[in-house]
Amino acid sequence: MSTLRITLLALVLISAFSACQKPADFSQVISDGQYFHQAQNRITEVIIHDIFSPPVATRIYSYASLAAFEVAAASDPANYAPLMGQLNGSEALNLTVPENVYPPLAALAAYYHMGTALIFSEEMMHEQRDKVFAELKEKGIPDEVFEASVKFGQEVAEKVRDYSKKDNYHQSRSFPKYTVVNQPETWQPTPPAYMEAVEPHWNKIRTFALDSAAQFKAGPPPAFSTDPSSEFYKIAKEVYEAKVNMTDDQKDIAMFWDCNPYKMNVKGHVMFAEKKITPGGHWMSIASIASKASGKDWKGTVEAYALTAISLNEAFISCWDEKYRTKLIRPETYINQHIDEEWVPLLQTPPFPEHTSGHSVASTAAAFTLTQLFGDEIHIVDSSEVAYGLPIREFNGFTAMAQEAAISRFYGGIHYMPAITEGSIQGKQVGELIWKKISTKPKQVAMKK
Secondary structure (H helix, E strand, O other), X not given: OOHHHHHHHHHHHHHHHHHHOOOOOOOOOOOEOHHHHHHHHHHHHHHHHHOOOHHXXXXXXXXXXXXXXXXXXXXXXXXXXXOOOOOOOOOOOOOOOOOOOOHHHHHHHHHHHHHHHOOXXXXXXXXXXXXXXHHHHHOOOOHHHHHHHHHHHHHHHHHHHHHHOOOOHHHHOOOOOOOOOOOOOEOOOOOOOOOOOOOOOHHHOOOOOOOOOOOOOOOOOOOOOOOOXXXXXHHHHHHHHHHHOOXXXXXXXXXXXXXXOXXXXXXXXXXXXXXXXXXXXXXXXXXXXXXXXXXOEHXXXXXXXXXXXXXXXXXXXXXXXXXXXXXXXXXXXXXXXXXXXXXXXXXXXXXXXXXXXXXXXXXXXXXXXXXXXXXXOOEEEEOOOHHHOOOOEEEEOHHHXXXXXXXXXXXXXXXXXXXXXXXXXXXXXXXXXXXXXXXXXXXXXXXXX
């Protein structure tokens, strides 16, 4: 047999063998929520770096998670219903996932694209995204599939971004600053930084599910009074005495749930910020931990992220509406003026009015949603604060977590008890309303129509 014939035969055999080989199966390259946990963690890092306020942070989490979830829902319409079309002011995207698109990669691309559009330090998001995308390419996702998936995800994110532009956030950046009212019962800036009031117009932001920011008005605090026999003096004295009689466990609880992105350290004449996770960031981390513990796949993970973020977003809008309606004086100011001028709370007082407690409203709303998704028997090892020098805490169920987060503000000396009890009621109302009004399940959506 000639050399030419042997060569031709070899080529034919190689060609036939190659034709029989199936393309590499990349369907399980992204199966669980690992890459979405990484993406959310990076957004949290950027939120801390850029010092976004708690309300603004929840807006960022919400739209990034929503973009990813819309891809997930479109990829599995039998099990997931899109949220666009259900949320206030939104229109259904009516997405069809192209055959050459790998849905989890598209969802991841949507998350990064939407998240990047909402923060300042874009390079931090790009760095993480590029690292993850390079890793995924090495795992065998074909170039044409990769490009089509990223393109589709970014297109979905742009549609969600269009929706976000109409929520009044950008307009609110030019609204007038809060004017401090010189009345004895009203909020005053607190030490050490005496910062301006944060987001006084947050009740003007479009809600996702609430009829309005004022839908759930909280019960009022006791009537203001400086009379030592009054109910108001009594609740202030409770805060004062709580620090005097504080146990080590109560102190640990207060520190664990501090989540104050505005904490300022003072050394001599120098003042510098200590960067911390926001309350919403802590609860998004809890959603991540629960998703991992429950073995959620990538779709279940982004579902948990989207619903938790939306719950937090609505909670902060509702809470901030109440704060700037009542404009109530903080315990630190009242105690210094009427009980003990040298008293300092365990935690620094955040720069916004007292009633209701943001931790109480947001934590209760998020816990309600997470309970619907995972049940309340789940054991959570909360490591959210380890990166910030605090130990883990363990909980049996989300309700217990929310209750501890709420009371932590009393232990910290930054809230009277009515802000906590009424805030928890308000948060539950928000959570229940969201679960009643929107759904990620096709059957429930059909029943609501």
